[in-house]
Amino acid sequence: MNNKIFSGLEQMGFDDVSHLKIYKEKNIENQKNEIDKIKSLLYTKTLKCPVCGNEFKAISVKSSAYRAVKKDTDFFIRYDLINPYFYDVWLCNKCGYAAMKTDFEKLYSREAETILEKITPKWKGREYPVIYDVHIAIERYKLSLLNYVVIDSYASKKAMNCLKLAWMYRLIDSDSAKEMELMFLKEALSGFQDAYYNERFPIYGMNKFTAMYLIGELHRRTGNYDDALVWFSNVVTTPGVKAKLKDLARDQKDLLKEEIAKARIEAEKCSQAPTEDFEVPIKKSSIFSKLFNK
Numbered sequence: 414m415n416n417k418i419f420s421g422l423e424q425m426g427f428d429d430v431s432h433l434k435i436y437k438e439k440n441i442e443n444q445k446n447e448i449d450k451i452k453s454l455l456y457t458k459t460l461k462c463p464v465c466g467n468e469f470k471a472i473s474v475k476s477s478a479y480r481a482v483k484k485d486t487d488f489f490i491r492y493d494l495i496n497p498y499f500y501d502v503w504l505c506n507k508c509g510y511a512a513m514k515t516d517f518e519k520l521y522s523r524e525a526e527t528i529l530e531k532i533t534p535k536w537k538g539r540e541y542p543v544i545y546d547v548h549i550a551i552e553r554y555k556l557s558l559l560n561y562v563v564i565d566s567y568a569s570k571k572a573m574n575c576l577k578l579a580w581m582y583r584l585i586d587s588d589s590a591k592e593m594e595l596m597f598l599k600e601a602l603s604g605f606q607d608a609y610y611n612e613r614f615p616i617y618g619m620n621k622f623t624a625m626y627l628i629g630e631l632h633r634r635t636g637n638y639d640d641a642l643v644w645f646s647n648v649v650t651t652p653g654v655k656a657k658l659k660d661l662a663r664d665q666k667d668l669l670k671e672e673i674a675k676a677r678i679e680a681e682k683c684s685q686a687p688t689e690d691f692e693v694p695i696k697k698s699s700i701f702s703k704l705f706n707k
């Protein structure tokens with residue numbers, strides 16, 4: 414291609430600029446090295462599907478490959494190098510059975526029959542690349558959730574699956590992803606509340622006190638401030654709760670009080686706005702009416 418970007422400069426002595434490009438092309442070699450590096454953090458694990466007996470290979474992350482760098486207040490762990498959540502769902506490509514790996518092999522025969530009856534006839538199969546990204550992870554977590562719903566799993570399983578879906582959407586920077594995150598946080602909350610009252614703990618390594626905190630935090634994140642305060646207060650005042658968890662609940666309670674104060678100031682500002690702007694204050698005050706007009 415004739416490069417005219419620097420044309421005209423030849424007469425000034427720059428006679429070797431016609432091949433220059435403004436932006437460097439991403440080095441293909443570098444990209445290849447990056448892919449090889451990620452692949453070196455993965456290994457394949459041979460599994461036998463508990464539904465159809467098919468032997469297949471699941472891609473897993475070597476436990477030495479990732480390091481936690483940050484933990485969100487709803488226990489979502491941020492990792493560097495590679496994200497192990499992307500590889501958390503195991504899927505049998507023959508029959509369509511999918512579950513989070515801790516649950517994959519624990520399946521009753523009547524549940525396997527239900528999957529053969531309701532999932533397998535519709536399953537078309539799907540080939541995934543070796544390296545998964547957040548969109549593949551979301552798809553696989555949804556397949557897994559569908560399986561849990563079809564076999565009517567415990568609320569805690571569906572709730573954990575929803576929570577992980579919310580976390581995956583948190584990694585995507587868009588308004589629609591934020592909406593999806595909120596939707597899945599609400600679903601997770603409803604399942605964990607059910608599990609709190611009806612299931613035996615621990616669940617997914619969580620004791621009842623940790624679940625109590627998580628329920629408070631999910632209430633806070635979904636805007637149920639009154640409920641969040643109640644659950645956090647329960648964590649703080651219940652005997653036997655570890656100091657670290659109590660501290661976390663106290664921190665979130667303080668944060669929540671700040672959020673409520675901020676919302677109150679906003680609501681007051683809106684109620685003092687001139688009448689021609691009435692649409693805005695009415696809309697805003699309705700959002701906060703549950704909180705402040707009692």
Ligand SMILES: [Zn+2]
Pocket residue numbers: 462463464465466467505506507508509510
């Ligand atoms: Zn199978």
